[in-house]
Amino acid sequence: MIFLILGLPFAGGGLDLILPTNRLRNWILFLIALAHLGCVVSFWLIPPPAVINGFLALDSFSIIILSVISILFFAVSLYAAGYVQNEKGRSNRIFTACLLFLLFSMTLVTMSQHLGLFWIAMEATTLMCAPLIYFHHRPQALEATWKYLVIGSVGIALALLGTFFLAISALEIKSLLLSDLISQAASLSVPWLKLAIVFLTVGYGTKMGLVPMHSWKPDAYGEAPGPVGALLAGAVTNCAFLAFLRMSQICHAADQAEFLKPILLAIGIASMALASFFMLGQIDFNRLLAYSSIEHMGILILGLGLGGLGIYGSLFHAVNNAFSKGLIFLVSGNLYQQYRTKRIGNIQGVLKSFPFTGGLLVVALLAVTGIPPFGTFFSEFMILNAALATAHYSLAFFYLLFLSIVFVAMSSVVLKMARGLPENREVELNPNQKESWITTVSPLFLAGIALLLGLCVPSFLNQALQKSSAFLGG
């Protein structure tokens, strides 16, 4: 069953490389995404057995992250068909192939129980994203891709080093399988384990875009097209977050949690601080979303670092954030195609000229900044509760301060764009561009899920979250 879910995207990617016409490729992309979703649903019903003596298995963390990735990919695949259609005369061969290979590598990441294999899959996602970012063939996109690649690979190299240090610390256990590591955690040599944690934090922190290693994110998300941005911000960051979850699992087992928590808190609050201040002066919409993604990664890590209730909160926030980020990136993709510019100053009166995109833009703002009907509000509230329960009062104060600065920055930008009269100054509104139904259905689908998560958390998700937070002593 696991081979099926892995094989499908790989085969689809290969097939897409060969197929001649765009339409066929889109169909393949869509069908594979649907099949993938089907497999994931079946995994929820009957949990699959481990494969290749435990290298690939589904524990509670990976089932959550996998289903999030699958739903997001399904929405993006639906959207990508419409998006590429609007880019006249561009063959989407590389685009769809890389998307499917990306899906394959992300699925591999969620499945792998062996940390070495985990690293390989993460490296694969990095490489698959590079051509996707370069979709628009503009000089800036090229520069963004290069920066993404260089910083990404340096980060991943450090992560590899961290994995090796972990292996050295687990010399007696003689295996990097997660289950063995956790069961015989007592025999890990502590100094090597600490060194491994430091390097793994810096390595996978680069993939997540946490503060000291965040510089590639604004450029990469700024230049990536809408659907790719959605996948990057929604799915790839969740895979990197999975790495942090595995790491805290091992630390929890080797009762080194007190060592890891201060690091996570420091990095989390630093990410939120820098992101919120950077957002105030933004003039480019996608870069603004990049900083918002950095801020939400900071919240995730903060929640993980707080422990107790915070872990359930940060897992729930990972799920909410994926959908709200996906939604707002798809909407930014729409905006780019309708206004052909990313500068906030040139876009105004979206609600009047494109009612659906305008409405979705406002809904996306509410979802991202955590306004009640949407799930992000409840997860942020839980993390606040955790902070107050563990008496981190100053932390809670700064947490709320940065959330309010982010709200000030985001709402001023989005509301300036959405409201008012449409004045298309030098930006000629390409008249034939009316809102095609495909590019509005998929963001609507994501908005629906984000709202559903806010209104009533489905019971199966609740149990999965409870089980996985119990692993980390939540």
Place this chain on the structure above:
Amino acid sequence: MNTVWIDMALAVVVILAIGLLGTSRLGSIVRLFALQSFILAFLPFLLEGGIGIHKVVIATGTLIVKVIAIPAILFWAVRHVSIRRDTPAIFGGSASLLVGGFLIGLSFFLSSRLVLSGKPFSDLLIPSAFSTLFIGFLVIISRVKAITQVVGYLIMENGIFLFALLLFETTPLLVELGIFLDIFVGVFVMGIIINHIQNEFDHMDISQLTSLKE
């Protein structure tokens, strides 16, 4: 007897890394990297425990990937470039050598101060791994041309590979091969990107790539 050979090999690896810091011609940079990888390929055989299939596969893998395939790609990219010279951006040639020396001293100090239990088979291994890693990092930071940055990244990989030697028995074959494959594909993609940069900007000077800023 073996430890003498191992120490000699490690020393040569570090010397080649320093040599790389000094040169500025792209062609010689790639050749130095190939030589370093060649030595690394034979290092597993010097370890004790005879010639197992594991070692043979690792050695041939390194040979194919790091000595033949990657230099071929880099030479293909270099051919496109009109200017063959690469000048370090931040500080002059000799200054980067001095910093390299300092970094090696730092790595020796680091490994001595680190509280690391477990006796590696040669006390020279960890310092040389750290120094190769730091030199690779320095090359990426200081050099201007894209190809040199790729080579810097590969030097870092070599440093990490030295660490891999420590846990030779534990990591299964599949994982090792996966790591080689990833590095190869990574460099392959970088090569393509360099080609595109070359066509787009008709220069490969990273310091000019700064249009994306606040």
Place this chain on the structure above:
Amino acid sequence: MRLFLLSLEILAFSAVLVLFLDRFRKLCHFVFVASLVAACSLNFFVSFPFLRGGETSIFRIPWSVPFGEFTIGLDPLSAFFLMTIGCVALASGIYGCGYLQEHHEKKNLGVHYFFYLLLITLLLVVVTARNAVLFLTAWELMTIIGYFLVTFYDEKKSVREAGYLYLIVTHCGTFCLLVMFALMGQAASSMDFDQMALAHYAPGLTGLLFILGLVGFGAKAGFFPIHIWLPHAHPAAPSHVSALFSGFVIKTGIYGLLRLIFIIKDLPAWSGPVVLAIGGVSGVFGVLYALGQHEIKKLLAYHSIENIGIIALGIGIGLLGNASGHESIALIGYAGGLLHVLNHAVFKSLLFLSAGSVIRSTGTGEIDAMGGLLKFLPFTGHLFLIGSLSICGLPLFNGFISEWLVYRALFDGVIHLDKFGIIMAVMAAVSLALIGGLAAICFAKAFSVIFLGQNRSHRQDIYKENPCMMWGPMMFLAAICVWIGLFPKTIVSFAFASAHFLIAAKPVAAQTEFLLQPILSTTKVLYIFLLVLGLLVLCRALLARRYPERRVGTWACGYPSLTTRIQYTASSFAEPVLRLFKWMVCFQVQRSEKSRINLPEELELSSKVVDMPEHFVFRPILAMLRRFSGMLLKLQSGHIPQYLFYMLLGLIALLLWKFPWRA
């Protein structure tokens, strides 16, 4: 309880229905009005038994959100606010229908009605929520939907900015509420208000909770330092929306504060004086800033702040009485505050609606461009007169009754409290007197400059009166004002019932009778006054018949032509007052410089009042924040080596901080 849920369903269902009915205009209006009438009458009907009987009822269904549970409860406190929503929402909704007729072509009214009905539903939920998460959700949604209602005319830039300012201030205020409810939840280990009421809070914690509650609810209610969004939001919003806003939405802040007082029984001793101080400062500064305004809706907005100050005075003296054990003072104080909530809701929405019709007829909100409108707009003029008489708290109208109750609590305090209590009560009483006096000046100015004298604007066209759809609801509100003013028995007993509930005391019939007796005798005196007035009018009519009357132009000391420019304008009327309070209000007078060079042909003189907290506190902070972020942005300089250097720095920092160095 079932009826209340029925009203919620009606509102929600018709809100969704109206969203799609925009094209068929008639049906859209009909559904909107019908649902409003049904829901508001149901609310009235539901709230009476709770106010009279004083019992409570809870409705609970599980809601699978973390901590969340959908619990709605009705008790005298919530019932009192339900009654207030009933009349305000009904009147301003129907008025809104008439007011927005001309906008139908340009703007999509269906969406506006949808937001309006949804806001009413949320107000009902906020007032009856018994679970912190449900309360916060309804509270935030109310802010967001309020934003969309305020920015109805979003083609104007000032409207967009006003809406944005409103959104930020109230949203950041809500963050304090988040922390407060989180702390309370932890202390009571459950998010349910009833459990919270039973829990015991450490003394230090109650102080912190009270401050957070004050800031959070104060941002919504418009207490003095954090009121800056009110004067911008009201002129920007269409007048029926600003009527609903100042009528009820800012009262949710007061409701929240009262609910906090109900939950935390033993508040710190300093809480009473603090609320009194806030009330006094809000009242005095609110009315002083109102005096300096020249735009009618901005003037009314500042008056909302003033009346919120009066309500805070009532609650403050109630707290003081409660803390020092005088149950009667607490009872009267809370009853006065609550009654002023209802009174202010009624007469302020009446004033906003009449201001809306004045703006609709004359086309501008500037007071100095109006004059003599009573002849052209009789209905609007007289209703504005009734509204201004009741807001100044003059007898015969409802403002007097609630101010009388607050005065009574204050002077009871002067008599019974200890030394410090007397000083606080006297200062509060003096500030209430000052507020009443200045409000009388402000509304004498407003009414006379708009409706009396001659028209000051140069275009002398005739203004036509508004349709009956607009002055009908205003008549309904004016009738309530007069009814409460002259026959206050029922409403005051309702206020006492919810005040009893607030201090958790069983209402004793004799005690309420004893408290009601002075008010009834006041109204007896007022009946005699009306009788005497009637007699005088009769004998004046007799005299008028015997002696001839002549109508001639106003005496202008013999000058031939009496131009309209010699009349006293709003700024000249308020100038002596503002010069007296110059340092409190930074009152500035600007002379136009253009006539300096040649002979001064047209000198222009205008006076302006600067809103101190906004221009000296909030705007500088925002500017400093933006400058700091501008400096910080330079970090992202675009050079790859620099980015890698950050990474290396991060790595080394972590190593130095967290690594097991050999000692």
Place this chain on the structure above:
Amino acid sequence: MIPFISVLSRLAACLLFSPFLLGVIGKTKAFFAGRKGPPLLQPYYDILKLIQKGSVYSVTTTWIFRAAPLIFFATTLIASFLIPFGGLKAPVQFWGDALLFTYLFGLGRFFIILAAMDTGSSFEGMGASREAIFSCLSEIVLFLNFAALAVLSKSFSLSQMIGESWWASWTVSGPSLILVGASYFMILLVENSRIPIDDPATHLELTMIHEVMVLDHSGPDLAFILHGAAIKLFVQGSFFVTLLIPFQSHNRIIDATVFLAAMIGLAVIIGIVESVMARLRLNRIPSFITGAFVLALFGLIIAIMRVL
């Protein structure tokens, strides 16, 4: 039966006796100026003359202009019902009638200001805006006086505050009562716009306050306003007098005569003050009222210290 007679007698006293006070003030000012001055009953002649005359209304005015004098007269009349004077108990007395007393005057003044602005001439506007600010400030001092009296008499009803037998309390809180009395006298001058604040007999409209507000009224309206102003002076004067007369002999006739004598004495004092002092500049009046405020505050502090 008896209460009905007492109500009738106090109404008669209030209506008939009050213009006489204005006559006395006029006479004392004339005596100090060395001239013969108008006869004592001059105010009565004025009122009767005005009632018989026809009235002139400006074109721009509305019904408010006609209703204002009536409302002013009615409010002052009703206010007189609340005050116990001359040994007669107030017909209506309850907790908080002092509030109604002040706010009734407020209502009357509000309508007079509206009527002034209704004519649309700048003089009335000037008078209205000045009257508004000064009366608002004096209201504050009034409330402070009430607070002091409330602390002393432990109740907030006019009858208890000043009606009860005061002999005992004078010994206990003499000084604070003197201070309250002084501050109340200054407020009396402000409220009834006597010399230090406003000169009723001047011709320069620019300097007047109260007179210029009622400039445009004529005929019976002016009569009502004049009579109302007289009653207002009588009512506020009676509050001041009952406050200061310490003893209460339960014989009705003696009380009445003593009260009337005291009222005439008060009128003479006002006349003396008016002839001795000149009118204050307009921006000096707020400091005059602040002086009254400080006196009242001082009285309150002494009252608090004495009682607690």
